[in-house]
Amino acid sequence: MIEKAFDPAIAEKEIYAEWLRENLFHAADTSEKQPFSIVIPPPNVTGMLHMGHALNNTLQDLIIRFRRMSGDNTMWMPGTDHAGIATQNVVEKELEKEGKNREQLGREEFVERVWQWKGKYGGLIINQLKRLGSSCDWERERFTMDAGLSRAVREAFVRLYNDGLIYQGDYIVNWCPRCHTALSDLExxxxxxxxxxxxxxxxxxxxxxxxxxxxxxxxxxxxxxxxxxxxxxxxxxxxxxxxxxxxxxxxxxxxxxxxxxxxxxxxxxxxxxxxxxxxxxxxxxxxxxxxxxxxxxxxxxxxxxxxxxxxxxxxxxxxxxxxxxxxxxxxxxxxxxxxxxGCSRCVTEVEPFVSRQWFVKMEPLAKMAIAAVVKGNTRIIPSMWEATYFDWLNNIRDWCISRQIWWGHRIPVWRCLNCEKIIVATDDPSCCPQCGESNLRQEEDVLDTWFSSALWPFSTTGWPEKTEALKTFYPTSLLITGFDILFFWVARMMMMGLYLMGDVPFRDVYLHALVRDEQGEKMSKSKGNVIDPLNMIDKYGADAFRFTLVAFTAQGRDVRMSEERIQGYKFFVNKIWNAARFTLINLEDFIPDSDYSSNSLPDRWIRSRLNKTIQEVTEALESYRFNDAAGGIYHFIWHELCDWYLELIKQTLYNKEDLAQRRATQAQLRTTFKTILQLLHPFMPFVTERLWKEFASGYIMVSDFPRHDPVANDAQAEAEMTMLQDVIGAIRNVRGEMGIATTKKLAVTVITEEVAVFTAGKAYIEALANCQQVVILDHTAPEPKGCATGVTVKAKVFVELGGMIDIASERVRLEKEVAKISKEIEAASQKLANEDFVQKASAAVVQKEEMRFQEAKEKLAFLQKALMRLKEFSS
RNA sequence: AGGCGGAUAGCUCAGUGGGAGAGCGCCACGCUUACACCGUGGAUGUCGCAGGUUCAAGCCCUGUUCCGCCUACCA
The missing domain is CATH 3.90.740.10 (Valyl/Leucyl/Isoleucyl-tRNA synthetase, editing domain)
Incomplete structure (x- = not known):
């Protein structure tokens, strides 16, 4: 049997190592399966995992796991960005501590020093992403300064230059006097x-x-x-x-x-x-x-x-x-x-400064990027961002791409010191093609970091080589990123993708909001309101943390994070764990290979509800309604599976007499639980993988995502269950309102037109409302006296209180009900009295209103009668 | 200046034309053999404000107030 509680710290480590060992994150370059690819927004090498990364990568992993389980050849490309100015600043600060500056070191040695720094600290954020459970294809990990990506940068530069889209000129640019470099308008x-x-x-x-x-x-x-x-x-x-x-x-x-x-x-x-x-x-x-x-x-x-x-x-x-x-x-x-x-990197006031810089001519590129979204080749989700995207591209100015720093892709332009010929080439030239002079000087400047990021969706799979991976995974299926880099990155990838690859870089772009603190303030170190994701994972587990982020990602809304919420979802993980324990305890003697099918009401009901939940969650994920997906599965597990189904089947599971029914229900329980683990896996990868081991061999992360079946809905079972749930609710209401302990067994009479349904469900009412006796009578039967009473759509409920009825509190309770129902009646009758309503509203609406009116009237009559009797009883 | 988003229960938020919802918090009762990280019951709203369209508006339209964000070359 599994432990009494789930220990995320141990399980997460073990399970992640297993996934890696089995190479389950890796996608094949070629496959029969439908490709599905996402490139990660590469975090800065200087970066440490913050809430923004956590949200961003949780959403990507959610979709990636969902697609992988749905049968796609799923590739999630990971990597990091060299972050020119930011990284250079970090290393310069380090030098400063040693009393040195970069000029003293010289360019070559300084760059060497940055590489050393990168080797030492640059991988930190990658390991932090693993803590989240990210199922990236780590074999493919890239860095924007890799040889391959550097080649892509040169190729892109040369093509743009030869097409007249890159030019050099003396213009006024934004200049940071501290970083000593030009900045683009966006910086x-x-x-x-x-x-x-x-x-x-x-x-x-x-x-x-x-x-x-x-x-x-x-x-x-x-x-x-x-x-x-x-x-x-x-x-x-x-x-x-x-x-x-x-x-x-x-x-x-x-x-x-x-x-x-x-x-x-x-x-x-x-x-x-x-x-x-x-x-x-x-x-x-x-x-x-x-x-x-x-x-x-x-x-x-x-x-x-x-x-x-x-x-x-x-x-x-x-x-x-x-x-x-x-x-x-x-x-x-x-x-x-x-x-x-101010400079976005160091806050120094920017000085407009005239200098010789390199620019990319944006207008022709922007036109393509606009057209692609207009035509729907790329969808922006939520669509409200389209307007912002169009507006920026329509008013775009040329992009200053040269930076006067040392860390980055050096511009592939050389000048012949003899004849002044300008050479623009992908490979370092050894001599001047015009005069043969070998004394050439390369341009000192490096390129804006975003220049290489703009190539990320195809440079990472090998462009300009025509690799299999590039063929398979471009255009990528989806990009998930924060709206704050719509211009910096998304728009520029669109332009470069269209220009260099002739197709959009991604089919869908999902832009998520910012993570704020619970007061809605932006998290910042200076405010001291940052919540450290790793700390949260340590405390509550990655599953609870991830689920929190997903549950609060509503389209177009900021995510307000608070520790309290994460704790709430940790309780949810515990609930799942304990439901699993219950399931496993009751399956101990079960042999799963036989073919059982159960027609008991709870089994039929849970099949129907599960089927609808699968549909709901699938549709929500397919349309990026993350909060709906999380909410749907949460509600099903807690409030249908745990609150009702597990309680309803206890009597069947404990009854060894009717072995056939017991086996059938065990089978249904097992199937249901396995299915919800699969449904939940993309949200909570660790606990589900851990529990899967108790139910099946292999790995849940590569099992088949549940599919809903339109014919599996059982309206009859759902209707019958609702009748029982209502009656159980009515009895519990009496118990609660009258202050009767849950442990006290009650005697109840139910008078109804649905005698068959309630007779069949009698045992369930007894169990869930804790009754020693439930009598089901036809609606023609006389109503018992001296009872607390309740009414549902399909039944009248009488709870015997053995003459001990507290008249005062029963009256209060009934009067409250009467008031509620009277209001309903008034609203309904007003509508029905309105001729315009009856004529103009759809027949279905009118019919519904009439039914509601009838039901409410019957309930009211019953309650009033009960009140009268109460008066007689007391006098 | 322009654009976008938000204003719904104490808090955080779902809800895009037909009976105002969830989670957390709160109150009461319960350690009933999966779970007190739990169970059962309960209380709580002029859906920012003012008009309009409609048989019907939290939802659509107009105006308005407040809050947030983005874009912009007014020295």
């Missing part, structure tokens, strides 16, 4: 920050007056090359074309007219610093203005800043403001709340 996080709006006087060069401009960044004025006003602004039409003297710099700059300027804001005149503001940069292109870089890549003022050269940008702001004030140029200072962009 900047804007935060509302209190600042000031400084109003500054710019005198006209001809001495005829002045124009006032407003700015949030006075230090940038050192690099101003114009002042702009709106061409329709009458206040300024006369001054357009004039020159002003740039204060502190003493340089003449023009006043220009441009639609971009909003006349309503500030003074309606804006200073233009093309090197320090993207809008100003665009304006400089339109008006051919000079670009003066006064802020350098390290955030200090350049030599162009004259007297301020060398100052930090914030220090310079103070100096400039002080000088403007001293020289009478400062008109006023207003407090001003504005959005300031």
């Amino acid at each position: 900047v996080e804007y935060k509302e920050t209190p600042g000031n709006l400084w109003h500054i006087r710019y005198p006209f060069a001809d001495g005829s007056g002045e124009i006032i401009v407003a700015t949030t960044r006075p230090e940038t004025m050192l690099g101003d090359t114009a002042v702009a006003v709106n061409p329709t602004d009458a206040r300024y039409s006369a001054v357009v074309g004039k020159k002003v003297i740039l204060p502190l710099v003493n340089k003449e700059i023009p006043i220009i007219a441009d639609d971009y300027v909003s006349p309503e804001f500030g003074s309606g005149a804006v200073k233009i610093t093309p090197a320090s503001d993207p809008n100003d940069f665009a304006m400089a292109e339109r008006h051919h203005l000079e670009i003066v870089k006064v802020i350098g890549g390290d955030g200090t003022i350049t030599a162009q800043g004259g007297a301020y050269a060398g100052q930090d940008r914030y220090q310079c702001r103070k100096s400039v403001v002080a000088d403007l004030e001293a020289q009478g140029y400062l008109v006023k200072v207003e407090p001003y709340l504005h959005k300031v962009g």
Whole structure:
């Protein structure tokens, strides 16, 4: 017999090792079976498992296990992402502790050092995923910097370049002065920050007056090359074309007219610093203005800043403001709340910076990505995200893919030092194809990490090689990821997949929500509200933890996590475990190989209910309604199987006289339990695998997922069971309301038109309502006196209290019932009295309403009679 | 500024046109031989607000308030 309680810590370890040993996670490259594939959103190598990973991977494992059991050739591709800036930062911090920096080490040695770090710590999150039970195809594990994936990156770059979709140019980009690299637009996080709006006087060069401009960044004025006003602004039409003297710099700059300027804001005149503001940069292109870089890549003022050269940008702001004030140029200072962009990796304020960078031309790629979703080649679930997806792609800007860091895929571009020829190649060139020179210099920059991630759905299966795996598993079937990387990753995979593979990277995309704490706050270390998934697994077991995540994943809703809930589902695991113990205890003498079939009501009923549950859970999983799937199986196991079925069959199991029926019920019990273990397996892989050993040989994870059978529904059995359940409920209600102990046996009379059903079910009522005697009488029989009474749709129930009836509490109980039913009657009669309702509502609805009305009226009459009798009894 | 989502029992949330639900918590009674990590019974809601459509609205439409998120170049 199994132990009294399930010990997840031991079982999880053993079972996972068995699955690995038996190689059950591995999918064949080619197979007769229908392929089903998912690529994991590769966690950063620097990552530690957090709630987001836990949710993400639980959902993937759930679907993967469901598909595997359903007979598909199921491949879940695992791996990690090299996470350029994040990883470089981690290693640089390590160096810092040793009093070194990366420049001292030099590029090669630094990269070597990162690889060492990766070897040591990079696998941690993979092991953490295993703790969850993830059934990834570990043999296939990939890393975005692997040789194969690096080759894919070069191939993609070269193709894009040759097709004119990659270009290099001097543009203003988001620059992090601390990471010392360019960032894409997506890597900047804007935060509302209190600042000031400084109003500054710019005198006209001809001495005829002045124009006032407003700015949030006075230090940038050192690099101003114009002042702009709106061409329709009458206040300024006369001054357009004039020159002003740039204060502190003493340089003449023009006043220009441009639609971009909003006349309503500030003074309606804006200073233009093309090197320090993207809008100003665009304006400089339109008006051919000079670009003066006064802020350098390290955030200090350049030599162009004259007297301020060398100052930090914030220090310079103070100096400039002080000088403007001293020289009478400062008109006023207003407090001003504005959005300031920060580096998403280190929170340093981003500096718009003009530099030479590489870009991917997005428009043609975006068009393909839009069309694929419009045509339905890829479905986005929940569909509300489609709008966001389209909106972003329709307004997309070119993607800055170069990063001035060392950890990443170095851009495969070389320059011939002799003839300046640019060479773009997948393999390192040994000499210049134009002049034969062997002195070539490779581009220093590396690619944005997301460039390689964008290739993940096909680079992982071997692209650009035409491998069997690629043929079998591309397009992948499903991607499950958080909505927060819809742009970063999903959209870019769509573009790259369509462009390089000629087909979408996945058929379905399921976007799940964020995991928050129970107050709905985002979990963060600084808030101290993080719940560590590994800690939860240690405390409650992976099964309970997983089930919690699934049960709270409703489409379009955040997942609010709390320890209390996980504990609740641990109780559920315990319930299952004990139901299994009960089952096993009662199957000890059972020989499973004979063919039994039972027609007892509980057996027919549970077959029907189980069948419907299979259907419900299957349909919910197929449409990604995770909470419904979890809820359906929870309800069945706890409230149908345990609460009713196991109780109902006890008498049959304990009765050794009727061996045939006992055997048949044992068989049904065994089948039912095995089936729910299979149904539950994708949700709770460990406890189900553990229990499976007690029921069958082999592994549940590769057994067949239950299939529902449309003809197995037994409406008759369900209807009869409902009659019995209602009567049992009525008796229990009397017991509970009258304060009679559950151990006290009752004598009950049931008066009904369904004499046959209740006579057959008498023993069940006796057992579940704890009665010593149940008498079933036809509806023509006289009603017994001195009883507490209850009424159901199909029966009147009389509970004998042996003259000890507590009249006061019985009256309260009956009056409560009367009030409830009266309300029902009123609602129903009102509807039926409404001619519009009777005419316009569907016949079925009207009929239902009439039936409800009739039933309620009968119940009410009975209850009123009972109340009357009660009065007679008491007087 | 625009877009999206949410507002239903004390808490967390299901419920997309016909009798307001679940889990947890709460109250009462019970250690009945699978389970006290349990069982049985009970209490609890102007379904954010205001209009409208409909025989019928938590659900559809319009407006509105509050909360959250995303996108955006207003200095």
